[in-house]
């Protein structure tokens with residue numbers, strides 16, 4: 001089983017990348033799964049334009065390997081920092097560029113990141129407006145990682161011990177749920193009813 005972690009931060013050395021690397025280590029080292037990271041740090045994907053739908057060569061060159069990477073995943077972790085109470089623009093753009101062909105009817109664990117007490121708005125935004133046509137399946141469970149600078153650091157002296165141990169336990173449990181949903185939805189996709197030529201998009 002392979003899980004792809006999508007890091008939605010624009011910042012190359014952002015806290016979301018720290019979270020992605022930590023969750024990848026749990027998936028690989030503790031759960032013996034495959035896990036890779038697709039990072040949007042540094043804004044590697046231009047804003048969507050008509051050339052995507054027209055199959056322009058520059059878009060094909062950029063998107064084909066990423067489509068392949070996402071298609072091979074059985075589930076996703078969608079990591080979103082909170083930027084001015086919103087999901088970062090690069091992550092919203094990601095949901096314009098990729099579709100049900102890569103994401104459809106696969107489970108995803110929302111994980112939001114805040115240096116303060118934020119993190120609830122991007123959960124609400126992802127649940128409200130990022131799944132309609134691509135049909136990604138968000139788990140009913142999500143993670144909101146607050147005061148992120150003081151948890152999940154490699155050096156224990158940099159961590160607030162109480163919050164850090166709570167988050168590590170909660171992350172492990174949430175990822176085990178993701179694994180269970182990924183196994184279940186793989187079987188559901190194989191039944192063949194989930195993709196309809198008649199109803200290509202959500203209502």
Ligand SMILES: Cc1cc2nc3c(=O)[nH]c(=O)nc-3n(C[C@H](O)[C@H](O)[C@H](O)COP(=O)(O)O)c2cc1C
Pocket residue numbers: 009010011013014015016017081082083084085086113114115116117118119148
């Ligand atoms: C443009 C911008 C806007 C931000 N707005 C918020 C916010 O509204 N609420 C919040 O809790 N944190 C906000 N933050 C701080 C992030 O929580 C913090 O940068 C955190 O480390 C996660 O982002 P990162 O992965 O890019 O580091 C903002 C950060 C940036 C760069």
